[in-house]
Amino acid sequence: MTDVFTGRLTPRADGLHPPPLAPAYRSTALRSPRHAPIRMPSTTTEETGPVFGHDMIAPLDHDLTANFGSGGAIGEQVFVMGHLRDEGGRPIAGALIEVWQANAGGRYRHARDGYLAPLDPGFGGCGRCLTDDAGAYSFRTIRPGAYPWPNGGNDWRPAHIHFSVFGHAFGQRLVTQMYFEGDPHIALCPIVQSIPDPAAIDRLIARLDMGATVPFDARAYRFDITLRGLSATPFGAGA
Template identity: 45%
Template sequence: MGTLRGDLAGYGEKRALGQLIHIRARVVDEDGAPVPGAVVEAWHCNASGRYKHPNDTDHAPLDPNFYGAARLVAGDSGLVELRTIKPGAYPVPDTAGWWRPPHVHFSVWGRVWLSRLVTQMFFPGEPLNEADVILNAIRDPQARNRCIATLTPTAKGPQHALLYDYQIVVRGRGATPKLP
C-alpha cells in the first residue's frame, strides 16, 4: 500500500477559497516506526472560519467547494497526505473574545481499534497560538510543540501550495497530546 491522499480543497475544476496547502501526516509508534493501516480522519473549518457542519451556526460564509473532512488509511510508511486550504481563525461562541487559531483536527486509530487518538495540528507562527486555551492547556512545552506542524521549505510546493509536515505518535513516549 502506498501513500494515500485526500483532497478537501475542491470538487473537480472548482477549488475552495483560501491558501492551498498540503499536509503530510506520518503516523508512528513511540519508537518512530510507521503504523501502516492506521485510519486517519481529518477535518477543519474553511478559510472564513466556518465548519461544514449543521451545528456550526456562525455567520461566516460556507464555501460550496470546500469538503471539510477526509478519512484515509496510512500507507506502508505511515504517511497520509491532504490537499486542502489553510483553515481560518474563528471566534468561540459565548466567550469573552477568545478566537481559535487555524488548526486541523485529527482522529487516529492505530494498530488497536480500541485505542483512538484525537488531537489538533496547529500552524507555526500564528499569533493566536499564544492565547489559545486548548493548545496552552498542554503545560509541557515539548508536548505542546508536538502539536505544531513544520512548514517545509519548497521551491513552490505542489500546485504552488505551502507544505506542512506533521508527525502523530499514537501512544507511549513522546505521544502526540490528546486534544478535543
C-alpha cells in the same frame, strides 16, 4: 472464552494530555469527572483491530480542495503530510487518518455553526486516507481560518485541523488537533494552553516544509504523529 490480560500497550503518560478540568477552558467545569481515573491493563480487545482496507478510500478522499462540489475550494491551498509512528518509533502502515476543519473564513459546514463567515460551496471540510508502508500520509486542503468562540468574551481558536487516527489497535486511537507554525493565537488559546507540557504543545504544531512545497501551487506543512508513549502526540480537545 476468557480474555487474556496482557497489558502490552504502553500506559498513557501522566501530564501529557489536557486535564479534564481546565478553569480557563470554561466548559470543562461542566463536563469533567469528579473522581480520579482508574488505570487498567489493556486486553485483547484494545490490542487488536480495527483493520481498514484500501478499497474503502475513494480517489479524492485525501484532497479536500476537490472532494466536495464542483467549483473547487476557496482559500490558500496547502499540503499537510507526515508520518504515523507507534511509541517505539516504528511506522504504522495501513492506518486510517480522518481530518475535518473549518473553511478559509473560519466556518464549519455544520448545522450548529452560526459564525458570520460564509460557507464555501466548493468545500466540505472532511477527508481521509490510509498510511502507506512507511507510515506516511498526505492531504491537500485549504488553510482554515481562525474563528471566535464563546469562552471568555474575546477568545479565538487558532487555525487548526482535527485529526482522528486509528493505529494497529483500538487502544491506539487518537483524536487531536494540528496547528500552524507562527500562529499568534496558539499562545492565547485556553484550549491549547490547557496542555500542561510546553513540549507537548510543540508537538501539535505543523512546520513549514519548503522542500515539499510545490512552486506556484501550494505550500507544505509537516505534522508527524506518535501514538502513546512519552513522546506521544497529545489528545486535542475542543471545537
